[in-house]
Each structure stands twice: as C-alpha cells, then as structure tokens.
Amino acid sequence: MSQQPAYKRILLKLSGEALMGEQDFGISPEVTAFLAREVQSVVDIGVQVALVVGGGNIFRGEGLARAGMDRVTGDQMGMLATVINALALQDAIERIGGMQARVQSAIRINEVCEDFIRRKAMRHLEKGRVVVFAAGTGNPFFTTDSAASLRAIEIEAELMLKATKVDGIYSADPKKDPSAVRYQEISYDEALGKRLGVMDQTAMVLCRDHGMRLCVYDMSREGALRRIVTGETGIGTWVN
Numbered sequence: 001m002s003q004q005p006a007y008k009r010i011l012l013k014l015s016g017e018a019l020m021g022e023q024d025f026g027i028s029p030e031v032t033a034f035l036a037r038e039v040q041s042v043v044d045i046g047v048q049v050a051l052v053v054g055g056g057n058i059f060r061g062e063g064l065a066r067a068g069m070d071r072v073t074g075d076q077m078g079m080l081a082t083v084i085n086a087l088a089l090q091d092a093i094e095r096i097g098g099m100q101a102r103v104q105s106a107i108r109i110n111e112v113c114e115d116f117i118r119r120k121a122m123r124h125l126e127k128g129r130v131v132v133f134a135a136g137t138g139n140p141f142f143t144t145d146s147a148a149s150l151r152a153i154e155i156e157a158e159l160m161l162k163a164t165k166v167d168g169i170y171s172a173d174p175k176k177d178p179s180a181v182r183y184q185e186i187s188y189d190e191a192l193g194k195r196l197g198v199m200d201q202t203a204m205v206l207c208r209d210h211g212m213r214l215c216v217y218d219m220s221r222e223g224a225l226r227r228i229v230t231g232e233t234g235i236g237t238w239v240n
C-alpha cells in the first residue's frame with residue numbers, strides 16, 4: 001500500500017447516526033474511537049483533515065417539524081446536536097494521542113468552542129490539527145451535507161468524502177432491489193438527474209459548480225479512508 005497521500009487536504013462528512021453504532025440513540029465511544037483511529041491513519045501521512053458531522057443521532061428537526069414544531073426552532077436544535085457530536089469527536093481524536101483537534105461552530109457558543117473563522121480553520125489545518133466544523137451552515141433549512149460541501153469548498157479541500165453505511169451509490173436501493181448495481185463513478189449531473197439520493201440537491205449543486213470531487217464510501221471498513229487518500233479509486237463511488 002502506498003504511503004504517499006494523493007490529497008493534501010480533505011473534508012470528511014460523518015452522519016450523526018454513524019456515531020450511534022449499535023445503540024439507537026446518542027454516541028458510542030467505540031465508534032468515535034474507531035473514527036479517531038481512521039482519521040489518525042491519514043493525519044499520520046501528512047493529510048490535513050476537516051470533519052463535518054450531522055446530528056441525527058441526537059435530534060432531527062425535520063421529524064418534529066412534520067409533527068407541528070416550528071421548523072426553524074427544530075433546525076436550531078439540530079445544529080446544537082451537531083455541536084455535541086463535534087465535541088465528542090474532538091475528545092476522541094485528542095484522547096488517542098498524537099493529534100490535536102479544534103471545533104469551530106457556525107453559531108456563536110464561545111464558552112464551548114471556537115467560532116467558524118475560515119482563515120483560522122485553514123491555519124489549524126496547516127499546523128496538522130483536525131478541524132471539526134459544527135452547527136452546519138448556521139442557518140435553518142440547510143442540511144449538514146450542504147454545510148460539508150460549503151466548508152470543503154471554502155477551505156479548498158481537494159476531496160470531500162461522505163462516510164455512509166453502504167459502500168457507495170447504487171442505481172436503486174440495494175435492500176429493496178436485488179438488481180441494484182453500485183456505480184464506481186458518476187457525474188453530478190447524472191446523480192442529480194436520477195435523484196439518486198446521495199446528498200440533497202443543494203449540496204450536490206454546490207460541489208458540481210465548484211469542481212469538488214466527492215467519494216461516497218462505507219465508513220465501517222477499517223482502513224478504507226487511508227486507502228482512498230493514498231490514491232485507490234476502486235473503493236466507494238466517485239462523483240465528479
């Protein structure tokens with residue numbers, strides 16, 4: 001396996017649900033420790049890593065909005081949930097030793113973490129620190145996938161990775177349709193046209209319009225992140 005990174009700076013999007021592991025709510029310490037080790041495996045070879053995490057393991061604004069809750073309030077609660085997850089990741093990353101992490105939030109909660117300041121985030125990355133972007137874009141009606149696309153573009157990441165529970169993008173839901181096939185590569189236009197549900201349309205259009213390459217892969221496969229970052233293209237689905 002090549003030890004040379006193919007990318008200098010990446011942004012990895014983790015779903016909130018991914019942090020639950022086998023639990024049906026909250027944060028699994030085993031999962032955050034596993035993720036920290038995966039991140040360390042690429043930081044060790046000199047890759048600058050930024051993370052964006054969702055909040056669905058703690059709170060989902062959309063569901064309550066459907067049940068009558070004010071959508072903006074629900075989304076703000078969801079943003080706070082991502083801050084909780086970001087702090088858990090910061091802790092897990094620093095706890096395994098050898099790495100430093102900084103949480104930057106899109107909404108101001110200075111007692112808990114830094115504000116999102118692009119130039120400061122880039123400086124942290126240059127110093128080898130892992131930066132965890134919290135609170136989405138800071139706005140209601142935007143998903144954390146959109147936040148990930150936005151931050152990836154802003155910090156000039158060379159690759160955005162979306163860590164999921166499946167090993168890429170399929171032509172149909174593989175659980176429902178046995179004839180579903182995994183795309184190895186697909187264009188944003190095709191994924192948008194076919195409404196493949198990789199990310200929401202806002203997130204995809206942002207990436208497409210700014211030439212951000214995306215790799216969707218199965219985060220539970222140990223070593224997958226390192227293999228992708230060292231140039232393997234046979235893993236997951238690549239969206240260009």
Ligand code: GTP
Pocket residue numbers: 102103109110111112113114115127
């Ligand atoms: P350098 O500029 O390279 O020294 O970066 P640094 O992050 O080590 O220095 P800084 O003095 O900015 O921060 C020291 C510590 O305070 C770090 O753990 C930061 O995450 C934390 N910190 C910085 N700004 C804030 C803030 O606004 N709120 C909170 N809660 N912590 C902060």
